[in-house]
Amino acid sequence: MAELSAPKQKLSALIITYNEMGYIEKCIESVSFADEILVVDSYSTDGTFEYLQNHPKVRVLQNPFENFTAQKSFTLKQASNDWILFVDADEIVTDELQAEIISTINDQKACEAYWFYRKFMFKNEPLHFSGWQTDKNHRLFRKSKAKFTDKKIVHETLEVDGNSCILKEKLVHYCYKNYEDYKGKMLKYGQLKAKEAFYKEKQFNYFLMVFKPLWKFFNHYVLRLGFLDGKKGMIVSYLNALGVLERYRELKRLEKKNELAYYLVMP
Template sequence: MSKTKEKISALIITYNEMGYIQKCIDSVSFADEIIVVDSFSTDGTYEYLSAHPKVKVIQHPFTNFTLQKSYTLKQASHDWVLFVDADEVVSDALKDEILATINNNTDCVAYWFYRKFMFQNEPLNFSGWQTDKNYRLFRKSKVSFSDKKIVHETLNVNGKSGILKEKLTHYCYKNYEDYKAKMLSYGRLKAKEDFYRESPYNVLYMIFKPAWKFFNHYILRLGILDEKKGLTICYLNALGDLERYRELKKLEKKNELTYYLVMP
């Protein structure tokens, strides 16, 4: 008797991803279903997805990454889930490894993927991301997204994890303004995490942590070898850290003002 082929759901969240989403959808077309949750894009992303014959697209308001991905995970019909970002592409070699893995009686319930970062169409080989890895393939029934993070979300896994050999290609850098906006947005979300965890603003953190991030990624983790690309990425990543502490300061001041206004 032949073994039943495992089915897989490909999941993606989007907001204004034209220019990237087409490659991403094409690369996961081997999945048994493709579900995209879009947070009301204004650049044609939703219209493109709505017209795509292989895609089921749902619009859902964005609060934070954890809530959006948790909502998206619930939409999957199949237990095996491939969760990719809209600017990520699955190579043919990685596709083959994914299908072989889930159909090989694996005892792992989740898999880490290493990523190959692309600066526009050129690879970033250093700049702090040499060892970057994320959960991208897992059983829906064995995982949940931690509610302790709202950006760079964490997956709680009930079972054994593995690592795939082939890398996921991540087109992280579209242009300067796009990446800058992304880093500032991440910084503000991290500030909210700190605020909710009652982690207080510290002026020394605001001064030294962005400087340390730049030094660590550009010098210690060899961003300098990525030349101008590395300088740009390391600077903008450090800017995201600076925005984190600027926003945390604002949140604490706003909270103090609200406290005094409501005091009897």
């Protein structure tokens, strides 16, 4: 008897959004090969939600943003299929990566999850260094074998019950749209990292507030060869360091707020 071929695996592409017009269109187009495209929007004000509502291939929901881990966990629960492709709204799946994803999920020997390396774009020019050359994230995985840990609220981390492998093709990430956008993103990340540290009862330290941002800049610009990216490397390394500084500023604010609340409730 002829051996029966395994059924084609279905894929859900998941995205979280907030004010992503100008980028979400290309992202949606690049994942249109998925059997389901699900977007969870945190109440965009720039027309993103309305665009998604009118897109024939997209199922869109709205959910208040608490933090990245909570939003992605909520999104994951809404997915219809076991195989999940999680992308950011400013990321693009190339034709080559698409072919590798389809081949991978239909391989009976597939791992439970896959790391993606990313190609970082400064506007429309690639960043070759500046600390990003070894960056990788879990983006393709089985819903039944993975979940986002609740120990982190930013730079969300996937816990996988099984093996993780690495795909060869890279995901294209338009990380730097303009100066103010990237600065705002780094400050927001810094504030969320401060909340994460505060929940873990880590204490503010003046020395670390000075040392850590300087080290971040030196590490990205010098040790991770950011200077080879020219002016782009200088800007990105500076704003990454600014995000670290904001983490300690916010941690200090949270501690003062907590102390004030304590004294107000004392008899």
